[in-house]
Amino acid sequence: MTRFAVIGDWGTSRLRLFRIEQGAIVARRDGPGIGAVGRAAEAAFADTIAPWLDDGTPESITLCGMVGARDGWVEAPYADCPADAATWRQTAVRFDWRGAQLAIMAGLACEGEDGIPDVMRGEETQIFGALALDPALATGRHLIVLPGTHNKWSLVEDGRIISFRTMPTGELFALLRDQSTLGPKVELTDPADEAAGFAEGLERAGDAKLLQSLFAARAMRLRSGRSGDWALGYLSGLLIGCEIAEIMTTLSGADGVVLIGDKRLSARYAQALDARGIMSRALDGDGCALAGLGFTGELTA
Amino acid sequence: MTRFAVIGDWGTSRLRLFRIEQGAIVARRDGPGIGAVGRAAEAAFADTIAPWLDDGTPESITLCGMVGARDGWVEAPYADCPADAATWRQTAVRFDWRGAQLAIMAGLACEGEDGIPDVMRGEETQIFGALALDPALATGRHLIVLPGTHNKWSLVEDGRIISFRTMPTGELFALLRDQSTLGPKVELTDPADEAAGFAEGLERAGDAKLLQSLFAARAMRLRSGRSGDWALGYLSGLLIGCEIAEIMTTLSGADGVVLIGDKRLSARYAQALDARGIMSRALDGDGCALAGLGFTGELTA
Numbered sequence: 137m138t139r140f141a142v143i144g145d146w147g148t149s150r151l152r153l154f155r156i157e158q159g160a161i162v163a164r165r166d167g168p169g170i171g172a173v174g175r176a177a178e179a180a181f182a183d184t185i186a187p188w189l190d191d192g193t194p195e196s197i198t199l200c201g202m203v204g205a206r207d208g209w210v211e212a213p214y215a216d217c218p219a220d221a222a223t224w225r226q227t228a229v230r231f232d233w234r235g236a237q238l239a240i241m242a243g244l245a246c247e248g249e250d251g252i253p254d255v256m257r258g259e260e261t262q263i264f265g266a267l268a269l270d271p272a273l274a275t276g277r278h279l280i281v282l283p284g285t286h287n288k289w290s291l292v293e294d295g296r297i298i299s300f301r302t303m304p305t306g307e308l309f310a311l312l313r314d315q316s317t318l319g320p321k322v323e324l325t326d327p328a329d330e331a332a333g334f335a336e337g338l339e340r341a342g343d344a345k346l347l348q349s350l351f352a353a354r355a356m357r358l359r360s361g362r363s364g365d366w367a368l369g370y371l372s373g374l375l376i377g378c379e380i381a382e383i384m385t386t387l388s389g390a391d392g393v394v395l396i397g398d399k400r401l402s403a404r405y406a407q408a409l410d411a412r413g414i415m416s417r418a419l420d421g422d423g424c425a426l427a428g429l430g431f432t433g434e435l436t437a
Numbered sequence: 438m439t440r441f442a443v444i445g446d447w448g449t450s451r452l453r454l455f456r457i458e459q460g461a462i463v464a465r466r467d468g469p470g471i472g473a474v475g476r477a478a479e480a481a482f483a484d485t486i487a488p489w490l491d492d493g494t495p496e497s498i499t500l501c502g503m504v505g506a507r508d509g510w511v512e513a514p515y516a517d518c519p520a521d522a523a524t525w526r527q528t529a530v531r532f533d534w535r536g537a538q539l540a541i542m543a544g545l546a547c548e549g550e551d552g553i554p555d556v557m558r559g560e561e562t563q564i565f566g567a568l569a570l571d572p573a574l575a576t577g578r579h580l581i582v583l584p585g586t587h588n589k590w591s592l593v594e595d596g597r598i599i600s601f602r603t604m605p606t607g608e609l610f611a612l613l614r615d616q617s618t619l620g621p622k623v624e625l626t627d628p629a630d631e632a633a634g635f636a637e638g639l640e641r642a643g644d645a646k647l648l649q650s651l652f653a654a655r656a657m658r659l660r661s662g663r664s665g666d667w668a669l670g671y672l673s674g675l676l677i678g679c680e681i682a683e684i685m686t687t688l689s690g691a692d693g694v695v696l697i698g699d700k701r702l703s704a705r706y707a708q709a710l711d712a713r714g715i716m717s718r719a720l721d722g723d724g725c726a727l728a729g730l731g732f733t734g735e736l737t738a
Binding site: 137208239245250253254255286289301302303304305307308311312315316317318340344345346347348349350351352355356359375378379382383 | 647
């Protein structure tokens with residue numbers, strides 16, 4: 137009988153399980169996303185973890201992400217903002233699963249100053265992980281953003297998540313690129329052209345007039361000889377630039393911006409923030425997720 | 438042999454031909470949009486007009502719209518802004534078609550003060566038609582908007598179109614409604630709820646923060662008990678409200694806003710403009726198109 141614990145990140149599109157022995161990750165197993173299995177979540181989980189159960193029962197299993205959504209395995213509540221890590225951890229739903237203590241971490245809910253409510257499920261684990269990994273984030277006022285399909289801009293003060301706002305910039309970009317008359321509809325061939333378009337989109341976003349700057353992605357191809365690569369970069373730069381223009385007021389008083397997630401996208405956000413004179417730094421998304429689940433050792437597996 | 442002329446509006450999705458005798462519309466025939474026929478445009482036109490040619494050749498045929506695009510029948514040039522009606526009319530492409538003088542009206546091109554180029558093809562006919570129909574528009578400074586998939590906001594001064602800007606608000610709304618995770622994905626059942634959502638979207642657009650207000654369409658359903666109808670209205674109000682917020686600077690000094698096109702959509706724009714204290718009035722789109730094509734008589738057919 138080997139003593140071990142299991143932690144896992146189970147989002148819409150994939151399940152990732154990590155086996156921890158004596159403070160180290162010794163194995164990893166991947167399974168289907170919660171979006172693909174829905175109500176059959178328990179069976180999918182049992183399948184994925186099965187080989188590890190041959191030599192014993194884990195001391196604990198801790199899962200985060202959409203596994204705790206209404207359409208997931210077992211619904212986990214939302215912790216209300218402002219929330220610190222301890223409150224959030226207490227809000228997890230816990231039950232016995234085949235002799236092991238299983239916890240599904242809570243999501244977070246908040247109501248903005250403007251009265252708009254918001255929710256997240258999965259990202260909070262990365263944010264609390266970042267706070268655990270980086271003592272500099274535990275005090276002061278920081279803006280943490282997780283760029284992706286639905287960007288979560290979160291205001292953290294003295295170790296508590298005060299509020300956050302979802303900005304669906306990534307989803308909007310994908311719609312404009314793939315489904316609209318503005319996207320280039322071509323395979324990209326010239327990264328330099330795309331980067332030039334990105335820079336021009338950022339610049340155009342200066343006055344935050346998104347709607348009246350969108351059509352330029354098409355008109356500049358028709359009338360000014362710009363390429364499809366340029367147009368794609370332009371749309372990306374315009375959207376990210378407008379997003380940051382909108383968030384500028386929230387930024388005031390923050391000690392800086394921390395980006396968590398995909399390296400390439402984080403670099404784009406860093407460029408956009410830099411264009412407005414805002415310092416940022418990037419943290420690794422996987423490391424933050426694992427830290428949020430309680431593992432702060434070396435990432436070796 | 439009856440003396441007659443033919444005018445027609447041939448857009449992407451439909452061809453509408455009108456037969457004019459002695460200053461009156463005596464017949465109308467509909468045909469396929471230029472988007473459906475492309476290079477076979479001439480054959481489609483011949484099919485549609487055929488019954489009228491039995492008793493003679495028209496004195497003139499005048500067509501406007503996407504029929505003059507590069508992928509249309511014969512490409513018509515763009516007249517450059519600022520342009521008055523006379524200049525625009527001269528820019529048409531004219532050729533002999535089966536003994537008749539056929540004209541395909543020009544589009545319009547402009548370069549905005551911000552360096553963004555823009556084009557229109559079809560809408561200019563409605564705008565010049567409005568100027569022909571309404572003497573009050575022939576002098577002073579007016580903002581004319583044609584709401585639709587690609588809204589054209591046009592600045593008209595002393596009878597000339599000075600510049601315009603395409604805002605793809607309608608296309609963006611359709612994408613968000615039909616293809617995004619923010620749209621309600623349900624059949625609408627409650628117009629009052631939809632109207633309430635529209636009003637709330639308009640109000641939310643007050644600070645023109647489109648990206649950070651979009652997700653509320655989903656979050657307010659999840660957390661505040663709002664309906665799918667509400668969410669649809671909210672998205673519409675938010676987009677139209679942000680569009681008008683962006684255009685406010687252009688509005689300064691204008692004698693008012695004239696809306697041309699679909700009645701229901703024009704009413705929505707009128708409501709959004711009114712919420713910002715801007716007067717507007719609506720003109721019938723069909724009447725404006727016919728007037729732009731030279732017919733200013735009674736619309737009887």
